Amino acid sequence: MAIRRRFLYVLMFTPPAVLVSAVAGATAAAASAGMFWLFVFGDNPWPRWSGSVIAVVAVTAFVVLLAAQLMVAWSVGTQQESKPHLNRTHVAVAIVSTLTLAAFIAIRFFAGQAPQSDSERCAAFCQDQGFFASGKPARDSGDRTCSCYDANGREVRRSELPER
Numbered sequence: 001m002a003i004r005r006r007f008l009y010v011l012m013f014t015p016p017a018v019l020v021s022a023v024a025g026a027t028a029a030a031a032s033a034g035m036f037w038l039f040v041f042g043d044n045p046w047p048r049w050s051g052s053v054i055a056v057v058a059v060t061a062f063v064v065l066l067a068a069q070l071m072v073a074w075s076v077g078t079q080q081e082s083k084p085h086l087n088r089t090h091v092a093v094a095i096v097s098t099l100t101l102a103a104f105i106a107i108r109f110f111a112g113q114a115p116q117s118d119s120e121r122c123a124a125f126c127q128d129q130g131f132f133a134s135g136k137p138a139r140d141s142g143d144r145t146c147s148c149y150d151a152n153g154r155e156v157r158r159s160e161l162p163e164r
Contacts, residue, residue, distance in 0.1 A: 005086070009077025010070055012094040017069035019101040025062030032057040118161055122146035131156060 032054050037043075041050065080087060116124070119136055126134035126148035133153070137143040148157040 004077075005081040005083075006074050006077035008086070009073045009080065009090070012091065013073040014070065016094060016097040016101055017066055017073070019098065019105065020069065021062045021066040023101075023105070024065045025058040028061035029054050029058035118144065118146075121161060125159075125161075126157075129157070 036046065036050055036054070041047075076090070080090070122136050123134045125146055129148060131148035132151045133149040135147045135149065135155075137145060144161045145158050146161050147155045150156045
């Protein structure tokens with residue numbers, strides 16, 4: 001017994017639907033965090049529950065979009081059941097969209113692995129040492145030092161940034 005087209009379409013379009021939904025969920029999480037930062041908490045300490053709210057928003061966006069896309073796949077598959085052959089264009093769209101989305105996600109993920117700027121390296125160094133802030137001289141000064149500051153804004157440590 002052959003598999004019904006409605007199930008086949010759901011199977012074919014699940015991978016790209018999951019990828020699109022994952023991006024939408026991450027975008028919803030970033031947007032809700034941005035809203036919290038801009039309009040609710042700002043730079044003040046955030047309560048513990050805010051992380052849970054952001055997670056719920058992300059998961060909800062993921063599930064709702066995934067369900068909507070799979071309902072469309074089910075509907076199109078149901079319409080295709082009367083056809084004698086599987087629509088090759090639909091198969092190609094499923095494969096190409098999966099590969100394209102996966103490639104874009106991989107490129108975006110690995111693009112974030114770019115070398116850090118001197119300012120980023122200085123900030124990471126001071127933070128790792130337990131200091132409250134960091135600073136660098138003007139970019140055009142040629143001075144490649146990193147200054148770490150205490151809670152009162154006093155320079156506590158100054159060191160040369162190593163070569164990249």
